[in-house]
Amino acid sequence: MKLRNVLLTAAIVLLPLSSQAATKLGDFPLADRIKAKIDSGKPLDIYVSYHDVSNEFAPAIRAGVAKAATEDKVNAQFIGPVGADANGQINEIETLMGKMDGLAISSVSSDALGPVIDRFLKAGIPVVTYNTDNPNSKRLAFAGQDLVQSGREAGKLMSKVLDGKGKVMITTIDAAAQWSLDREKGVREALKDSPGIEVVKTLNTGTDPQKIYSEIENAMLANPGVTGILSLECCSTPGAGTWVQRNNMTGKVKVVGFDLLDQTVQLVQSGNVQAAIDQAPEKQGYEAVDLLVKFLHGQPIDSIDTGVGIYTKENIDQIAKK
Incomplete structure (x- = not known):
């Protein structure tokens, strides 16, 4: 089965996410190796970890990641466990930690992944969340539905x-x-x-x-x-x-x-x-990458609400033809 990627329509309702001040690169202790990479002009390596790459929602997220990688001219890798496996997700991102210039993550478990997110941030690697937030961590921003x-x-x-x-x-x-x-x-x-x-x-x-x-x-x-x-x-x-x-x-x-x-x-x-x-899955994948790229290039970032699109028999035909 295919998940339809739907652009914003009249059915979309934007809902307020938890407010926070925009996050700036100047306030973040960026790792020296990432600073050097930005200064050299080499393409950034962004990793986007999803909580279960085997489910039917994942391809739409992946499509958004690929679109952002092309438009932002970065290397963006879509990763994650097969099945909702917190230990698998943690082990994978920890193995790749030294290669990352930024991490976007949809956590299998907020409790399990929160301390890991904070450890990455402490190491100077920017981290945003998407799809599934981790508000108890110190993540820089969130892209997704409330x-x-x-x-x-x-x-x-x-x-x-x-x-x-x-x-x-x-x-x-x-x-x-x-x-x-x-x-x-x-x-x-x-x-x-x-x-x-x-x-x-x-x-x-x-x-x-x-x-x-x-x-x-x-x-x-x-x-x-x-x-x-x-x-x-x-x-x-x-x-x-x-x-x-x-x-x-x-x-x-x-x-x-x-x-x-x-x-x-x-x-x-x-x-x-x-x-x-x-919940605009392709947009979530896109924004996960784009937030990190903007941040690493010095732009302040804030959380993005991808909205609630409500579809019933009365308006479903507008997307059924897409």
């Missing part, structure tokens, strides 16, 4: 399509991941405003597409009263919509999810998914 707020938006959508009443199951491919915890926090906060809605459970599906579907199928058999499925990410959204379609539950079980995989777009068009939230 995950808690996007969860709130998903919760509001779920409440709207259920008319404020029903039983909801939350699905996620990795319930322990920080991005999942943040989104779920936002969802639950929003659903508290609808006392007629009960969250039955959070279902951890894993990442394999067949397993995702079977986990959803088994959970729905065990919880026949569920009237809403809220997916926290790209990959269990089509699984939920496909379950609705195969079981002739269109309109009876409502689905709200994230990202614009081709299958998700088709399920929104057919009415088996009520809403999908886009």
Whole structure:
């Protein structure tokens, strides 16, 4: 399945990220070897670490990284573990530490990666976060969606399509991941405003597409009263919509999810998914590189909100043709 890369449209809502003063190179103890490289005019080596390069969201991030590398005239390497493996991510970036002029990272685990980010910064290597933030670290800036707020938006959508009443199951491919915890926090906060809605459970599906579907199928058999499925990410959204379609539950079980995989777009068009939230993955990959390049060339940088794009049957056709 392909994840659609969507430019900003009227559906995009920009949400405020945590405010911080712009970060300047003059305030940062840049490593001498990186200073020398900048002075020599040699291409910079930027590494972009993603928390799971095997998932279906990763290619869109990679495309943005490649675009920025070409436009900014740098060497940008897209790296990361296969599967959500914090130790694997840490070992990889530590092995490459001496080659890096800058690191952009989407952490598998904020707790595990926070101290590592701060260690890289202390060594004079600029670090920004993207896609998944690590706000407890001293990272220089973040490019991506406010995950808690996007969860709130998903919760509001779920409440709207259920008319404020029903039983909801939350699905996620990795319930322990920080991005999942943040989104779920936002969802639950929003659903508290609808006392007629009960969250039955959070279902951890894993990442394999067949397993995702079977986990959803088994959970729905065990919880026949569920009237809403809220997916926290790209990959269990089509699984939920496909379950609705195969079981002739269109309109009876409502689905709200994230990202614009081709299958998700088709399920929104057919009415088996009520809403999908886009987070501009290609832009996230692009900005991850571009923030570091700007910083290393002396420009002040600040966090970038890539927005919340809300797509329903009413407006999905504008991207279905792309």
